[in-house]
Amino acid sequence: MPLLYQIDVRARLMLGTARYPSPAVLADAVRAARAEVVTVSLRRESAGERAGQAFWSLVRELGVRVLPNTAGCHTVKEAVTTAHMAREVFATTWIKLEVIGEDDTQQPDVFGLVDAARTLCAEGFEVFPYTTEDLVVAERLLGAGCKVLMPWGAPIGSGRGLNNLFGLTALRAHFPEVPLIIDAGLGVPSHAARALELGFDAVLINTAVAQARDPVRMAAAFAQAVEAGFAARQAGPIEPRDLAAPSTPLIGTAFRG
């Protein structure tokens, strides 16, 4: 995989850490996925419960790299402040930048996203923007200093797969050197395989694993799919065609002539 801000990440499956049935299942799923990067977030901490402290201990024991997000932020100000807070808590300059523009689809506010990315990149953050497949927005994000893009496959948690194949294919073709990670909306391993077959460098999965009947088994299935998709891309898929092309040679066919 191309370097992600000078970091050599081998695993093309990244995992979100939310919505698992238990911390133990989350830990097993991360291992089954063979994930090297997991996403984390920040939330209000109750002094009595200290839930965040237990979660952070669990993640550290997994020995994975964390990619903090700014989930839930609807303004540039909120996202930038959350990024500052995440950098301190997680001791990383990586930030998965989310500026949500519309609640029902969790569609990024791409205008706010570009603004926030510009601010954070200038401050030394290494920004992974959660964006759409829009080419112009992608160009602006790269101009703001982003060196990785995270286009959505479909609305977060929808499980619909790659909603806009044409747009995503164009994005991949337009920015062949930029690491592109599909973030959000994938539902089943075949969606992930398809993303890798199209040339995307990695996928980030959360709900499809965490909410599966057996999250650990699903994590392993996604890992296999990502591996298969990448291998297929490397192997050079054939071009689709409209008419049949018999695979068995016709020369010497019996009963002919």
Place this chain on the structure above:
Amino acid sequence: MKILVNGAWRETQREELAGALEELGYGGSVVSTAVNGEFIAAALRVRTVLAEGDRIEVLAPMQGG
């Protein structure tokens, strides 16, 4: 004085953020803080003086996608 901590009114006798956090039970926790929407780095908490009605955010690691 009364301050708004994570959306709930709390009483503190301490004037500086570091002391208030200690008093409110956050001592030793891995948290990040903001006062009135502005990030306050850990190193600055001892010299951040609070005022009546300040809005404090105390955030900690949490599951995320």
